[in-house]
Amino acid sequence: MAATRLIALHVNKGKSVARCLADRTDYSQNAEKTDGGKYISSYECDPKTADQEFLLSKREYHHITGRSQERDVIGYQIRQSFKPGEITPEEANQIGYELAMRFTKGKHAFIVATHIDRAHIHNHIIFNSTTLDCRHKFRNFRRSGLVVQRLSDLVCLEHGKSVITPKPYAERQKRTEYPKHPSNRNEIRAAINRALEKKPKDFEALIRFLQEDGYEYKNGKLPALKGKGGARFIRFRSLGDGYSVDDLKEAIAGKSRQVSGGSVRENRKTLDLPINIQQKLAEGKGGAYTRWAKVYNLKAAAKAVLFLEENDIHTIEQLREKTAAVTEQNHALLASVKASEKRMAEIMVLRTHIINYAKTREIYVAYRKAGYSKKFFEEHREELTIHKAAKEAFNQMEIKKLPKVKELNAEYAALMAEKKKTYAEYRKVHAQMQDYQIALQISEACVGDDMEKEECSRQEQEQKKNR
Secondary structure, three states: OEEEEEEEEEOOOOOOHHHHHHHHHHHHOOOOOOOOOOOEEEEOOOHHHHHHHHHHHHHHHHHHHOOOOOOOEEEEEEEEEEOOOOOOHHHHHHHHHHHHHHHHOOOOOEEEEEEOOOOOOEEEEEEEOEOOOOOOEOOOOOOHHHHHHHHHHHHHHHOOOOOOOOOOHHHOOOOOOOOOOOOHHHHHHHHHHHHHHOOOOOHHHHHHHHHHOOOEEEOOOOOEEEOOOOOOOEEHHHHOOOOOHHHHHHHHOOOOOOOOOOOOOOOOOOOOOOOOHHHHHHOOOOHHHHHHHHHHHHHHHHHHHHHHHHOOOOOHHHHHHHHHHHHHHHHHHHHHHHHHHHHHHHHHHHHHHHHHHHHHHHHHHHHHHOOOOHHHHHHOHHHHHHHHHHHHHHHHOOOOOOOOHHHHHHHHHHHHHHHHHHHHHHHHHHHHHHHHHHHHHHHHHHHOHHHHHHHHHHHHHHHHHHO
């Protein structure tokens, strides 16, 4: 019995094709997962140099056909997971090899890596998107994942293994309860709270308590913790209010701190829009729905009245002015957030080009000294292409003097802090704007423009009499 999945592998942002191919193949061939490389097989390529051979075929494809595209698919991966205890690693690798051969029809190079580090043995099959003759590419098609699953079932049956039998919808077990699993951040917050209860003398003592509890600490500019069995480190500042390094040091010193629950979403709107009963009746709703909607609208109106009293608003004109002011503030904050995000994106692109430019500059200088030799260019095509792309980017940005990467990192960090602060304020103001807009809509529906005009004319008449 095997479950399969077909995944298209794309070029990651900020990485080259060579780096992405190396990352995919290196992970699949991890010695700890494949018993030192024992359970790795391949077709028309060497597993140790598969990424370089895939890259070479793509260069040949570009030379032969002259075709290229942005965000190109660099390969495909088939994950094939078997039922625990049903298969040996050798059989799993053989089944994966046969599945890849049948699916690609022997036209694409591939590697099959069988991982045994989990309870279920599973294959990572990575095949090149470019054909062996370097003239075509694999064209993914609709329901290709279903084809992979059926081919996998066919190969499993030929090897005497079971297959997954889909159940009719009526016979499937419906899940009614969904147990809540604590997140890594919640577990770390709870561990910090337990450590604080032990009254540590300083921050270092707090870290020792956490390490005794099984947590790993990483010191540096942004201190972080990794939980038991955690995949990555989590920074203190990302744990919420009251859990940053400065907040914890103040708590150890005896000062009070405001703690955020982490999982509670704040800044929600408190008012609800009224229901258009006439429209719902036209859509076919019955009398019971009408009665419920009337009660719902009364509750919504009561909430709106309470909201107006709490904010000291007594006329609809005041409400309109306040709504316009809050809406304008919301748009200004959103524009500030988008401006920060735009600049941060520009910094990321610029920083990547500066690094690529620095890495490939020596090769470009050698290429220039070689008299722009075609042979030299073919040997260093990728590096020279990256160098040319970086120079074109600098020209487009109209940069005369390249900034230092350290300065860009400092600017990026400052923008990130500013964006985080502005976005928190934006969420709060956005919720207020929604409340004011709903209150205005309810008030206009209850009062009506005609009654407002009559009130205005009555006040004008009274003012004339007093004169």
